[in-house]
Amino acid sequence: MTTQTALPEGPILTADGIPLKDSLQKSLRQNKLRAMFLVSTPLLFLVFLFIIPIGNMLTRSVDDTFINRVLPSTIEAFESWDKVSEPPESLYSAFVNDVKAADKVDIGKVSTRMNYAKPGWKSLVKRTARKIKKLKGPEYKDDLIKIDKRWADKEFWLSLGIMKDKATFGYFLNAVDKTYDFDKNIIDVEEERKVYNTLWYRTLLVSFIVTIACLILSYPVAYLLATLPMRISNLLMICVLMPFWTSLLVRIVAWMIMLQQNGVVNDTLVASGILSDENRLAMMYNFNGTIIVMTQILLPFMILPLYSVMKTIPPTYMKAAQNLGATPTLAFIRVYMPQTIPGIGAGCILVFIVAIGYYITPELVGGKDGRLIGNMVAYHMQKSLNWGLAAAMGSILLAAILLLYWLYDRIIGIDNMKMG
Amino acid sequence: MPSENALVRFVDIQKSYDGESLVVKNLNLDVAKGEFLTMLGPSGSGKTTCLMMLAGFEPATHGEIYLKENPINKVPPHKRGIGMVFQNYALFPHMTVAENLAFPLEVRQIDKSERETRVKRALDMVQLGAFGDRRPAQLSGGQQQRVAVARSLVFDPDLVLMDEPLGALDKNLREQMQYEIKHIHENLGLTVVYVTHDQSEALTMSNRIAVFDDGIIQQCAPPEDLYERPENAFCANFIGENNRLLGNIIEDHGDSIKVEIDNDAGVVEAKKVNVGDIGSRTTLSLRPERVTVNPEPGEVPNIFSGKAEELIYLGDHIRTRFTVCGHDDFIVKIPNSAAHAHLKEGDTVNIGWNVEDCRALDPSD
Numbered sequence: 080m081t082t083q084t085a086l087p088e089g090p091i092l093t094a095d096g097i098p099l100k101d102s103l104q105k106s107l108r109q110n111k112l113r114a115m116f117l118v119s120t121p122l123l124f125l126v127f128l129f130i131i132p133i134g135n136m137l138t139r140s141v142d143d144t145f146i147n148r149v150l151p152s153t154i155e156a157f158e159s160w161d162k163v164s165e166p167p168e169s170l171y172s173a174f175v176n177d178v179k180a181a182d183k184v185d186i187g188k189v190s191t192r193m194n195y196a197k198p199g200w201k202s203l204v205k206r207t208a209r210k211i212k213k214l215k216g217p218e219y220k221d222d223l224i225k226i227d228k229r230w231a232d233k234e235f236w237l238s239l240g241i242m243k244d245k246a247t248f249g250y251f252l253n254a255v256d257k258t259y260d261f262d263k264n265i266i267d268v269e270e271e272r273k274v275y276n277t278l279w280y281r282t283l284l285v286s287f288i289v290t291i292a293c294l295i296l297s298y299p300v301a302y303l304l305a306t307l308p309m310r311i312s313n314l315l316m317i318c319v320l321m322p323f324w325t326s327l328l329v330r331i332v333a334w335m336i337m338l339q340q341n342g343v344v345n346d347t348l349v350a351s352g353i354l355s356d357e358n359r360l361a362m363m364y365n366f367n368g369t370i371i372v373m374t375q376i377l378l379p380f381m382i383l384p385l386y387s388v389m390k391t392i393p394p395t396y397m398k399a400a401q402n403l404g405a406t407p408t409l410a411f412i413r414v415y416m417p418q419t420i421p422g423i424g425a426g427c428i429l430v431f432i433v434a435i436g437y438y439i440t441p442e443l444v445g446g447k448d449g450r451l452i453g454n455m456v457a458y459h460m461q462k463s464l465n466w467g468l469a470a471a472m473g474s475i476l477l478a479a480i481l482l483l484y485w486l487y488d489r490i491i492g493i494d495n496m497k498m499g
Numbered sequence: 500m501p502s503e504n505a506l507v508r509f510v511d512i513q514k515s516y517d518g519e520s521l522v523v524k525n526l527n528l529d530v531a532k533g534e535f536l537t538m539l540g541p542s543g544s545g546k547t548t549c550l551m552m553l554a555g556f557e558p559a560t561h562g563e564i565y566l567k568e569n570p571i572n573k574v575p576p577h578k579r580g581i582g583m584v585f586q587n588y589a590l591f592p593h594m595t596v597a598e599n600l601a602f603p604l605e606v607r608q609i610d611k612s613e614r615e616t617r618v619k620r621a622l623d624m625v626q627l628g629a630f631g632d633r634r635p636a637q638l639s640g641g642q643q644q645r646v647a648v649a650r651s652l653v654f655d656p657d658l659v660l661m662d663e664p665l666g667a668l669d670k671n672l673r674e675q676m677q678y679e680i681k682h683i684h685e686n687l688g689l690t691v692v693y694v695t696h697d698q699s700e701a702l703t704m705s706n707r708i709a710v711f712d713d714g715i716i717q718q719c720a721p722p723e724d725l726y727e728r729p730e731n732a733f734c735a736n737f738i739g740e741n742n743r744l745l746g747n748i749i750e751d752h753g754d755s756i757k758v759e760i761d762n763d764a765g766v767v768e769a770k771k772v773n774v775g776d777i778g779s780r781t782t783l784s785l786r787p788e789r790v791t792v793n794p795e796p797g798e799v800p801n802i803f804s805g806k807a808e809e810l811i812y813l814g815d816h817i818r819t820r821f822t823v824c825g826h827d828d829f830i831v832k833i834p835n836s837a838a839h840a841h842l843k844e845g846d847t848v849n850i851g852w853n854v855e856d857c858r859a860l861d862p863s864d
C-alpha cells in the first residue's frame with residue numbers, strides 16, 4: 080500500500096509551502112522566455128520578408144491617396160461642383176494653385192495616375208504645367224483653355240470622380256479588363272484595349288498543362304528513384320538535381336538551341352526524313368515554347384515530393400496485392416497509386432504555384448502568344464511603372480494560390496501534403 | 500519422391516541472390532495437405548526466402564516447386580492463389596478494413612453481395628465484426644494482425660503462408676494469437692507454412708517443424724521428436740535448453756557408445772545417434788530436466804560429482820548451475836517437491852543420467 084497525505088483544503092501547496100500553481104508558473108516562465116527568444120528570429124524574418132512586403136503589395140493595389148495629397152484643393156473644388164453645369168472657374172484656379180504649390184516630380188506622377196482614369200490627362204497636364212507658372216490670374220479658366228482646348232472638355236474634370244477616393248478597386252478592375260465609368264459603374268474596357276483576360280486565361284491554361292505534363296513525366300522517374308537499388312538511384316537523383324545547379328538562363332538558352340527553326344530537334348527530324356525542310360516545327364517564340372521549357376524547368380518540383388512519398392511506401396504492399404490476386408498493373412493502380420496521392424497533391428500544387436507566376440521563360444521563349452500574366456506584372460513594375468496595377472495582379476495571383484490551398488485542404492487535407 | 504497428398508513440394512531448391520553464395524542450399528521438403536508446418540531458424544537462415552519463392556516473389560535459382568503436383572516456377576504470384584500474412588501485415592493504409600478484405604474478392608470479380616457476406620464471415624472469424632469501417636491505422640497491433648489473417652483467408656486459399664506474423668506483438672498477445680491461429684487452422688482444415696525464429700511458438704503451433712540453419716534444413720520432425728530426439732547438435736541447442744559435453748568416442752556398443760570427456764573429465768555412456776567411428780569427436784546433449792540429483796547407486800549408469808554454483812528459485816523448479824566434468828555451465832532443473840534434494844550454493848553432490856537421455860551427436864564446432 081502506498082501512503083497518501085490527505086489533501087489540505089484550499090490551494091495545493093508544494094513541500095516548502097508555496098502554492099503549487101505559483102511554483103509551476105515560476106518553473107514554466109523560464110521555458111517560456113527561452114521559447115520566445117527562439118521564436119523571435121524566425122518571426123522577424125517572417126515579418127520583414129513576408130508580412131511587410133505582402134502587406135505593402137496589398138496596400139498598393141488599392142491605394143489612391145497620392146492625388147489627394149498633390150491636388151487637395153482641386154478635389155475640394157470638384158466636390159462642390161454640381162457636375163451638371165460647365166466646370167466652374169473655382170475648379171480651374173484650384174488646379175492651377177495646386178500645380179504651382181506642388182513638386183514637379185509629383186505632378187508627373189499624379190498625371191500618370193490620372194491618365195489611367197482617362198487617357199489624355201498625362202499629356203494635358205504635362206503640356207500645361209510648363210506654362211502654368213507664367214499665368215497671372217486671378218481668373219484661369221480662359222488661360223488654360225487657351226493653352227490646350229481640352230481643358231474645356233467636361234469629361235476630363237468628370238474623371239476626377241473616380242480618383243477622389245483614398246482607396247480604389249480600379250487597379251483590380253484594370254487587371255481583368257474592366258474599368259469605372261465616371262459614375263463609378265463597372266464597365267468593360269474598349270475591345271481593342273483588352274489584354275489581360277486573355278493572359279489570365281492563358282496563364283491558367285499553361286500552368287495546368289505544365290502541371291499535368293510534369294506529373295506524367297515525373298511519376299515514372301520518381302518511381303524508379305524510389306525503387307531502384309541505391310547505387311543506380313543515386314546516380315539518377317544526381318541527374319534530376321543537375322538542373323538545380325545550372326543557371327536558369329543557361330538552361331533556357333540550351334532549349335533555344337534545341338528548339339529553334341534550325342535547331343537540333345528540327346534538324347534531326349528533317350535529317351531523319353520525318354519532316355520535310357519546309358515543314359519545320361515552330362517550337363519556340365510561341366505557346367509551345369513556353370510549355371516545353373517550363374515543363375522541363377519545373378520537373379524537379381514534381382519529382383522530389385513524389386519521390387519522398389514513394390520512398391516511404393514499402394514494397395510489401397505491391398507484393399501483398401499480387402498475392403491477393405491482383406495483376407501487377409492492377410496492384411499498381413489500386414494499391415500503389417492511391418498511396419502516392421499526398422505526393423501528387425504536393426507536387427501539383429508546387430508546380431502550379433510556381434508556373435502561375437512564371438515570367439523568365441515565357442519572356443525568352445514565349446514570343447507573343449506565349450506571354451503570361453507574370454510578364455505583365457514585370458512590365459508594369461519595370462517599364463510602365465504602374466505599380467498599383469502590378470500589385471493588383473500580384474494580389475490576384477496570391478488569392479488564386481490561397482484558393483488552391485483551400486481547395487486542396489478540402490479535398491485531400493493539407494496535413495497529408497508531403498513536400499520532401 | 501512424390502508422396503501421395505503433398506500439397507507443396509520443394510524439390511532440390513537452391514537460391515542465390517548475388518551469384519556468389521547460396522542462401523538456400525538444396526532444399527527438399529514436402530508439405531502435406533492440412534499440415535501446419537513451421538520453418539524455424541535463426542535470423543538470416545533463409546526462411547523468408549523459401550516463403551517468397553513459394554509465393555512467387557523470388558525465382559528459385561535451381562530446382563522446382565510443386566503446388567498440388569503442378570510445377571509453379573513459371574506461375575506469377577497473382578495466379579498462385581496462396582494466402583499470405585506478411586511480417587508487417589501489409590494492410591493497405593488507404594482502404595478500410597472491410598475494403599482490405601474485399602480486395603482479393605474484387606479482383607476475382609466476385610459479385611458485391613457475395614463479397615459482403617464473405618468479408619463479414621472472415622471478420623467475425625477473427626472477432627472484428629464491428630471494425631469493418633476503420634482504417635488499419637486506427638487498430639491496435641493485435642487487431643491489425645487479425646485483419647491480416649482474415650484477409651489472407653477471405654478468398655478461401657488452400658495454402659496460407661505466414662512470415663513471423665506475431666513478431667511485433669507483446670508476449671501475452673502473442674500467445675493468445677498462437678492459439679487463435681492454431682484454431683483457425685484446425686477449423687478450416689488449412690495447410691499452413693509458418694515462419695518464426697521463436698522456438699516455443701514453433702513447438703506450440705506446429706504439426707511439423709523444419710529447423711533451418713544456414714540455408715539447410717537441419718531436421719524436419721514433429722515438435723516432440725524434435726525436442727526429445729534431436730538429430731544434431733544445432734537442433735538440440737536451438738530447441739529447448741540443453742547441456743553440452745564434448746569428447747572423443749572410445750568404445751562403440753552398437754546402440755550406445757562410451758565417450759571420454761575432454762580434459763580427462765570422465766567417461767560417459769551415451770545413446771549413439773549421429774556420430775562417426777571410434778576416435779572421432781562428438782557432442783553429448785542432455786536436457787536439464789533429465790538429470791537426477793543424488794541418484795541411488797546403480798539407478799543410472801552415468802554418475803558424476805557436481806558442485807552447485809548457483810541456484811535460481813523459479814517456483815515449480817529450481818534451476819541449478821553445476822560444475823560437472825570440467826564444464827561450469829551444466830544446468831539441472833530440480834523439481835520443487837519434498838522428495839527432492841535441497842541444495843545450497845557450494846554443495847557438492849552426485850548427479851547422474853540415463854544412457855537414453857544422453858544423445859551423442861555431431862561435433863558442432
Ligand SMILES: Nc1ncnc2c1ncn2[C@@H]1O[C@H](COP(=O)(O)OP(=O)(O)O)[C@@H](O)[C@H]1O
Nearest residue numbers: 516517522540541542543544545546547548549
Ligand atoms: N532481396 C535480397 N537480396 C539480397 N540478399 C537477400 C535478399 N533477401 C534476403 N537476402 C539474404 O539472404 C539471407 C537469408 O535471408 P532471409 O531469407 O530473409 O532469412 P530469414 O527470413 O531466415 O531471416 C540473408 O543473408 C539475407 O541477407
Ligand SMILES: [Mg+2]
Nearest residue numbers: 543546547548
Ligand atoms: Mg525473415
